[in-house]
Amino acid sequence: MPLLPRLVSPEELRDVLGDERVRVFDATVFLRRAVDGGPYTVESGYESYTRAHLPGAAFADIPGALSDPASPYPFTLPPADHFAAQAGRLGIGDGSHVVAYAQDTPMWATRLWWLLRYFGHEDTSVLDGGLPAWTAAGGPATNRFRPPAELAAALAGGGVRADQPVVAYCGGGISATVDLFALALAGRDDARLYDGSLTEWSAHPDLPLVTG
Numbered sequence: 001m002p003l004l005p006r007l008v009s010p011e012e013l014r015d016v017l018g019d020e021r022v023r024v025f026d027a028t029v030f031l032r033r034a035v036d037g038g039p040y041t042v043e044s045g046y047e048s049y050t051r052a053h054l055p056g057a058a059f060a061d062i063p064g065a066l067s068d069p070a071s072p073y074p075f076t077l078p079p080a081d082h083f084a085a086q087a088g089r090l091g092i093g094d095g096s097h098v099v100a101y102a103q104d105t106p107m108w109a110t111r112l113w114w115l116l117r118y119f120g121h122e123d124t125s126v127l128d129g130g131l132p133a134w135t136a137a138g139g140p141a142t143n144r145f146r147p148p149a150e151l152a153a154a155l156a157g158g159g160v161r162a163d164q165p166v167v168a169y170c171g172g173g174i175s176a177t178v179d180l181f182a183l184a185l186a187g188r189d190d191a192r193l194y195d196g197s198l199t200e201w202s203a204h205p206d207l208p209l210v211t212g
Contacts, residue, residue: 023090151183
């Protein structure tokens with residue numbers, strides 16, 4: 001039985017913060033774009049983490065330590081031994097229950113959730129609403145997930161069918177993990193991520209691509 005539900009509220013997390021099994025991580029990354037357009041640049045959220053973070057939280061470096069250093073694409077799934085070593089350095093091991101959160105968009109928290117589950121660490125939760133919800137301390141919060149029944153209805157309305165496999169993708173394999181997390185909350189644990197997403201797909205001119 002997991003220590004915490006898959007989607008954990010600030011109140012539920014506050015009740016277990018003193019438990020030595022709980023490991024809380026800020027997984028924030030910022031994607032910066034120039035005002036005149038062009039590709040984004042990846043900026044670690046570590047500096048803003050040092051200014052404000054949850055009590056006892058450590059920082060999880062998704063584009064650095066937790067991605068494949070040999071890949072030409074950012075955020076690529078690392079080899080298992082690389083990930084295991086980095087997770088160990090963060091203090092994640094058997095008996096740890098990880099809670100991931102982000103300072104703004106939840107996609108960085110869901111990416112860490114997906115990474116850990118991919119490599120077999122099931123005891124992982126996402127803080128609903130992230131740092132804004134924690135700061136609000138019970139007030140109106142942002143970036144919260146809908147209840148599972150509403151998520152299921154919205155996904156069905158978007159064309160997700162129970163009798164078809166689901167593969168999610170996005171620009172670089174990050175924001176699509178929000179969809180996978182929502183699917184998991186709605187009872188679909190079988191959905192998969194195309195990790196390279198459009199970054200990898202569009203680099204191959206022989207592959208079909210629909211635009212417009």
